[in-house]
Amino acid sequence: MCYxxxxxxxxxxxxxxxxxxxxxxxxxxxxxxxxxxxVCTADPSQxxxxxxxxxxxxxxxxxxxxxxxxxxxxxxxxxxxxIRGDDGRCVSISWVAERDHHPFAHGSLEYSLAGQxxxxxxxxxxxxxARAYVESYLLxxxxxxxx
Numbered sequence: 001m002c003y004x005x006x007x008x009x010x011x012x013x014x015x016x017x018x019x020x021x022x023x024x025x026x027x028x029x030x031x032x033x034x035x036x037x038x039v040c041t042a043d044p045s046q047x048x049x050x051x052x053x054x055x056x057x058x059x060x061x062x063x064x065x066x067x068x069x070x071x072x073x074x075x076x077x078x079x080x081x082x083i084r085g086d087d088g089r090c091v092s093i094s095w096v097a098e099r100d101h102h103p104f105a106h107g108s109l110e111y112s113l114a115g116q117x118x119x120x121x122x123x124x125x126x127x128x129x130a131r132a133y134v135e136s137y138l139l140x141x142x143x144x145x146x147x
Contacts, residue, residue, distance in 0.1 A: 010067075011076045011097055012042040013050075013058040014125050015132035034136040035059055041125055042069040061098075076104040079126065081133045086141075089113055091134055095126065 009015075015036035036059060040048040048069065050058050057063035061078030063070050076097035084092040090110050097105040109127075110119045111134045118127060 009079050009129055010040075010058045010061045010063050010070075011079050012040055012070070012125065014039045014041050014047075014128045016128075018132075018135070019055070034132075034139075036132050038128075040069050042067075042071055075099070077101075079129055081130065083137055084108065090119075091137065093130060093133065095130060097126075 013036075015038040017037045019035040019037045035055070037049075037055065038058065040050050040054070040058065042048075054067065057067050064077050076099050078098045080096045080098060082094045084094050086092070090112055092108060092110050094108045095106065096103055107122070109122060109130050111117070111130070112119055118130065121127075122130070
């Protein structure tokens, strides 16, 4: 059962640091659960720290045609995440990469709470986004229980 879902993030955005965190509905609807700073990896040989204006597209996805760094290829436009389960030891998430609002690729990951890592390997950017997503989820969960 999915009880925490996100919108989408740019598939080339590697989150680095939580920028804005909040319990309001708008923050919760951001693709990674919150607003993040990070690095654009659209050109892996030249990682680029996006400025304030570009971060919006990085955090929201679907920047093809709007971002000058977005590759003109047949790859995905965005990535979406959803929590599938949380048993107190492991957080299970599903992810879907999208192209033109249609599924492009999909999979699932399991995050070990004790080890603070994913149990399986995945591409660096996807793993970074999934980690940011889980961190935002865990922040919301702890804040909700402390109320």
